[in-house]
Amino acid sequence: MKYKPTLAAIMAMAFAVPVMAADIPETELNVVGSIGILSMYKDMESPFWNETIKESSDGAIKANLKPFNELGFKGGELFSLVSNGTVQMAHQVLAYTSGSVPMNEATDLVGVVADVEAVHIAAKAFRDTHAEFLAKDHNIKLLGYGTYQSQVIYCRDAFTSIADMKGRKVRASGASQQVFIEHLGGSPIGMSFGEVPTAMANGTIDCAITGALSGYQAKWHEPANYISALPINHGVIAHIANMDWWNSVDPAAQAVIEAGLTDLEEKMFALAKTETTDGLACNSGGACAYGDAANMTLVPVTDADRALRTEAANVAVLPAYKERCGEECSAAWNATIGAAMGFTIN
Template identity: 70%
Template sequence: MTNRLTLISSLAAVLAFSPVASAQDLPKTEFNVVGSIGILSMYKTMEAPFWTETVPAASGGAIKANVKPFTELGFKGGELFNLVAKGTVPMAHQVLAYTSGSVPTNEATDLVGVVDSVEELHDVAKAFRAYHAEFLAKEHGIKLLGYGTYQAQVIYCRDQFTSIADLKGRKVRASGASQQVFISHLGGSPIGLAFGEVQTALASGVVDCAITGALSGYLAKWHESAKFISPMPINHGLIAHIANLAWWNSLDPKVQALLETQLMGLESKMFALAATETKDGLSCNTGGACAYGQPAAMTLVPVAAGDAAIRDEAVTAAVLPAYKDRCGEACATKWNETIGAAQGVVIR
């Protein structure tokens, strides 16, 4: 009996004190993190609490991150990738479409028309993760620590439309090379604008339409100028949690392990949130139930019978070939082996 009680006491002591000891073993570590768009739920409900609450709690107060969204720091968003690569910014949550012109591989997982849901996007990202991580480390000195995503990217327009074919002749804000190719193929004029500039551009008529997340556009008040919205997913808006590789390698291995574990947990939460926010955003924009504010009065444009075929034709004829041109033969081959295999799609 004595031996049994001793064993139980010893086991209880291990269980009680191991997590605390582990946290106490972590060296004090402080760094800066640049987050995504500050007014959106990605930052407010995911990134900011993660760095100000989750990580400090998990580390027993050893790790402190000073986090600010790029929109509050005077950035447009795309430059963060190079700042992380150079080590000017140690860690950031990078919207990958913003880097698609200079780093085509970053757009691989979220090309227009390849996936139809957040769940499919996560599967595709998982299939591409190992190659993407190797590429970023080797070519850019960046450590990939996970992904996240916004809701489905949908079309907002000032004037009435009944099909995506009606984008012909219209000026459309398109984020990323893939969206720009898609709009051009439809006969529209793609316009590159930072997210924070779009509402003013819609109000003044600089653009006729714009593409962004269903909830993101609502929170940015695009509905004040755009009166029509389509629920058809164009793509989604993948982000990556990235760190400067040299800085990352300088961290204590125990700090690295904790951050890697916590960031993978953040990835799962972000995808789960995005899966609900498309429906929430469409409801908020079109007079339905809205937990985010006063419902807007946009008109929901039903997906036309031929829209899927138009999008599929654009993907085959323009989006995938243009991606291969930007990225190269070897990159396209790797896309086919990973993302293409997961989705049953081939770049030729």
């Protein structure tokens, strides 16, 4: 009798998992992660590469992961190292590259994205445009995004409003943060994350911007006494790979890595939402799951602060972005992120 598959059998074949662990060849890769002492690396990147990928591939994929700070990097140079193939894969903090590659800051301009949910909407709107740009101009494969929690202002001395940044020296990472501080009348200072506590303690800087929880985990609360709850921006990360190397990877291994990083993106954005609240609490005497709470003074957010942040975006941040990025880049931003967020670069 000729075999006639049942409907159930047909459906099972149609929805069968296309990549089985047995189909994946042995694959070893090197990945440079983000800052090793922070939860982005410890709770997200490290478990993903050391456990999830290994399990998803039945041990076929082995990742050698190190955070960039343990490798002696400052962070921004990773982008060019991935581009030229020196580094195979990296979790790149995009703000670190905003001076040399303005388009990389598109998803996280100060004043445009007011919370973590907005950042993810912006990233999704820009993903295809960004991926095409990275592939064409930088030989880089975009494999997803992540983000730190909301970036907030830490200061050694008292302040009651972001307008009080006038006359202060403020550590700012990324071009739009620097433009923002200049608009407030402050002096933006470029400085690596790890240098901040000492610089604030000795008066080299008065204030600094970083994630609400990241600053707590790095003990910024020791030299700083005041913290604002107003999100400045967030600190988007891109999961990137050298395109030539990526094209050499077996398609079955590619599929496992891409699926895993898609899931990791969702987890990173979900974590960032809770870490903003947790970070503010840990710094200002609230319930803290990450250690003993510090006793910083929490500066409440006012309508005037929100209005000043929006003014800065329209008057300073967006025009400066257009100047750095150009007409074509700005038009692409308007058609994607601008349309999603209700902003326009004129």
